Ligand SMILES: NC(=O)C1=CN([C@@H]2O[C@H](COP(=O)(O)OP(=O)(O)OC[C@H]3O[C@@H](n4cnc5c(N)ncnc54)[C@H](OP(=O)(O)O)[C@@H]3O)[C@@H](O)[C@H]2O)C=CC1
């Protein structure tokens with residue numbers, strides 16, 4: 001029997017990307033609402049309760065409201081918003097988080113898709129914490145740049161306005177209270193919140209997420225190859241997460257946001273100083289791919305018992 005899927009917010013930036021990935025998949029039946037009804041509460045209630053899996057691509061408040069509209073105990077939910085990522089009763093939708101997590105997701109009713117920034121951050125940091133290379137109380141910093149589609153329709157409109165983009169590159173999150181910090185802290189397994197220094201660049205999609213480490217100061221003084229080995233082991237066999245060999249990354253002089261492209265892949269680099277006392281961990285991903293729509297479709301596949309990478313851009 002086909003899995004019935006309803007995307008609430010299906011004509012938003014993330015919703016459209018998910019719809020593209022679900023096209024031409026005969027094992028799925030996509031339920032849709034027309035333009036006149038897509039924000040009508042009763043029409044949404046009907047669609048939400050008719051679906052086997054709903055994917056919420058809504059602002060946080062609308063996502064919370066959508067969950068209250070569901071009374072069919074068989075309807076399962078994947079929420080792309082920030083609303084439920086550290087909420088009780090929800091399973092965090094990052095299958096690669098740690099051994100056994102994919103299995104938890106397969107049986108989950110409520111799945112909170114990760115934020116795009118935490119996806120890169122957790123991919124770099126969680127395996128190092130699990131391997132005991134990064135102490136849980138380590139003062140971690142994470143920085144990076146995102147394409148402007150990360151801010152949804154409103155930010156896209158700002159950057160594509162007739163007068164030109166508002167900026168080439170700007171930092172934000174300057175209050176050090178970005179909404180992604182709680183999920184980064186919790187799912188990395190850190191005792192203290194990382195300092196998070198995000199920026200947005202004048203490019204539509206793609207992001208670089210970077211974690212610098214003073215290896216000399218860390219217990220055991222791990223070397224960059226130790227970190228690389230832990231990451232390689234964590235993602236061995238993955239067709240989504242790719243750890244670039246150190247010999248290859250050592251030949252790079254730049255990692256460019258323009259090169260990320262429209263992809264559901266997540267690529268990890270480890271750069272080490274010649275003296276071996278410092279490292280820069282870098283993740284590249286498409287904020288609309290593994291950072292949003294790719295992750296939602298991967299989770300849908302896991303929930304529905306379908307091949308995990310079906311429909312993904314790999
Ligand atoms: N963009 C990204 O890279 C990422 C986004 N996310 C999250 O995914 C969610 C969606 O983001 P994004 O697609 O970027 O946002 P957009 O603003 O592009 O799209 C949101 C959509 O939701 C619709 N909407 C708003 N309120 C309601 C409602 N009450 N009922 C039905 N539809 C409603 C909007 O309608 P209208 O078209 O009329 O405005 C719009 O189409 C957000 O929570 C965002 O934080 C997560 C990871 C990455």
Ligand SMILES: CC(=O)N[C@@H](CCC(=O)OP(=O)(O)O)C(=O)O
Pocket residue numbers: 080081082114115116117146147148149150151155180198199200
């Ligand atoms: C460039 C930009 O503004 N990006 C967004 C993150 C987008 C994302 O991950 O979405 P959630 O809102 O679902 O967490 C931000 O930093 O708020």
